[in-house]
Amino acid sequence: MQLRNARDWKLEAEPMPSDRIELDLRQRARERIREGRLSCITHYRTWGGRGSNEPCALCDVVIGRDEVEYEIEALDATSGCLYRFHFLCHDAWQYECAQAI
Numbered sequence: 001m002q003l004r005n006a007r008d009w010k011l012e013a014e015p016m017p018s019d020r021i022e023l024d025l026r027q028r029a030r031e032r033i034r035e036g037r038l039s040c041i042t043h044y045r046t047w048g049g050r051g052s053n054e055p056c057a058l059c060d061v062v063i064g065r066d067e068v069e070y071e072i073e074a075l076d077a078t079s080g081c082l083y084r085f086h087f088l089c090h091d092a093w094q095y096e097c098a099q100a101i
């Protein structure tokens with residue numbers, strides 16, 4: 001039985017879009033939402049662009065300038081909330097928000 005990939009995937013330079021990672025990210029999103037570290041925003045604007053070398057709001061891995069970054073700007077909050085996500089992380093967050101509502 002091989003379990004090593006579950007912990008090692010973040011160290012890989014290449015994104016590995018497998019089901020395993022997707023489930024992993026969703027679980028992480030669920031935990032962060034529950035802990036209040038991530039909010040579920042229903043009304044927001046999405047900006048896609050190049051990474052700004054800032055950490056992803058979900059996985060904490062820096063989004064490099066050669067990667068795609070999703071910026072989420074909340075439109076219904078007074079906090080002026082702004083999140084940055086990787087493409088897959090954005091997907092996971094959105095999925096879990098849909099489940100939570």
Ligand SMILES: [Zn+2]
Binds near residue numbers: 056060085089
């Ligand atoms: Zn991420």
